[in-house]
Amino acid sequence: MNLGMEWLAIGIAQRTLLARVSPGSVRRQLTGKHYPSAPPPDGRRVRLGVVQLEGRLYARLSDYIEQVCQLTRRAVEDGAQLVIFPEDTGSYPLAGLIPGIERLTSGGKGKPPSEAVREGSAPVLFLFRILAPAASQAHHVAFSTLARSCGAYILAGSTLTLDSARRVYKEVRLYGPDGALLVTQRKTHLFPTEALWGMSHDEVINVIQTPVGVLASPICMDHTYFEPVRIAWLQGAEIIIDPAADAARYEFWAQRRGVWSRVQESPAYGVHALMVGHILGNEFGGRSGVYAPLALSPNGDGVLAQAATGDAEEVFCATVDLEALRAYRRERAPDFNVALYRKYTPQAYMQARAARQNGRRVVA
């Protein structure tokens, strides 16, 4: 297919999918239900609701809406003022709306979809471009309505967005208790497979001051790197959220390499909300958690709360003490060596790039 034909096909498919996710039908489905009300924030302590979402393909949008609605209600019934969903909440599950998605992701070569997706032979970017407008719209209307209905802040995990050049990004969205979209965050560090698919990354870390704390939400792979979290922290972030979807079985130690480590370096509360389950043969695993600097955790292990399992859908809540964090940060204010950073930024990064051999980092 040449480029023009491809974009024509994408355009037609986009419009077909969009017709299946009309905002009116989403709102109608969510109207008339009983919703718990989130307690108003007091600025000192915040109750976080963490959704460990089972990822599965939804062929019917109404089933998806019902699921995220139930999970939100469970969190708010337990007092959550800020509800957090994982990465890909508004993308992978909604790929089920594409007719024949399993066949399409096999790459037309009879491979299992999981293998074709992992090795990059599946037309993932093509499918994401088709899916993005519909997924983005459904995700927005659903979570905006849920936030308003519960009077809660909702970090709605990520969906897919396209820019004017049709590049594809993962984008997290935060909704306020009036349903307003408060801030978005695009992924700034791609997982190698995402890079292989041709996805794009952004270069901005957004931080927002809210009555439930100063929030930032770099996404999944971003937390492998200290830099995006440091950028958020230097801008005042108090709750650093990691919406994640790891295509791997849960491993205790591997998971500690992410936001748990980051909040030890940049003292803040950390929230890890993970997707679990199987989508197109790919296993997602992880044990969601709420973390803190060691000194602010009752057991000294940096863990305030965590899911009971690493492979099942769960909702749990934890209360974080913002006043305690602020006092800790005043007492333990870091003494940055700015002269050192000035000397090596960006020079050290450039030197590392220049030292690569055939594009490969050499450590041996």
Added chain:
Amino acid sequence: MEPRWQLDGTSLAQRIVDLVRPAVSEGAELVALPALLGWGIAGSRLGLPLEAPYGLEALGALELSQPDVGRALRRASEEATDVYCQAAQALGVWLVGGSMPQVSEGDRLYNAAPVVDLGGKVKGWQRQTHLSRVERTWGLSRGEDLSVIETPAGRLGLLLREDVYYPEVGRFLCLLGANVLVHQGSWHTSGQVLIHNNCGENQSLSIGQAEWMSRLWREVQANQVFGLESVLVGGGYRGRATVHAPLEMTSGRDGVLAQAGSDNMDEVLLTELDLQALQAVVDYYPIYDMLNEDMYQRYFPALYERVRE
């Protein structure tokens, strides 16, 4: 290794030789000594009683910025350097000397560590680049350069004490080519047991695990290099020397290649660093490929400066 205020360099050199020789006879090519070891000589130079509690705290009361104190520390620094050079030559091994005072031309005082080759020649230095609040009150200055030092065991980057809590340092060192980070730590602890357990799925971290994971373990995972953590024990200090590696290289997938059996006795850990295996990990999961330099340049270092203001 247990710290003591030393009467002279000869006794410190002998302690190092006695402790390290068995490891050398088993093939060790590089030995990393713990933090502050070289300050021991300064104690007698400054008139501290041998039984005084060991550490910079004791020196802190002496107003390190005074000229006579500065002269004494300069002599102690020269003597400690000689100790490490003599020990390395006697043992025929590369040494990462435990940190010691270093006084600059402008009479600024640093905590610094040398790397000495097996011929007894200093191949490089690293000054501590980040100071705790209390270290600042003792008159210490912070280093503003980073060195990567080539040795037979790998390209070393040294993190001294507080530096390990600042991920910038480990990142810069690894970007500059380090494939082995050496952290010299020293912790006064309340006596908690620092045990390394191989955590199962439902096991939680002990306090000790969480502490060492929040230090060099974290740096090693983030930069995909080896990590050697040497520690002081005894005299109010506790800790377990540990050799770290990326999770994928360790049998328990826990990132620990070896760890001392006790947290309060002299011990030398002996481990082989397989750089080819490290390369395989980096090739399989090349996290440096995804560094977002354009974004870092957009925020750094200006954001640090803005926060400081």
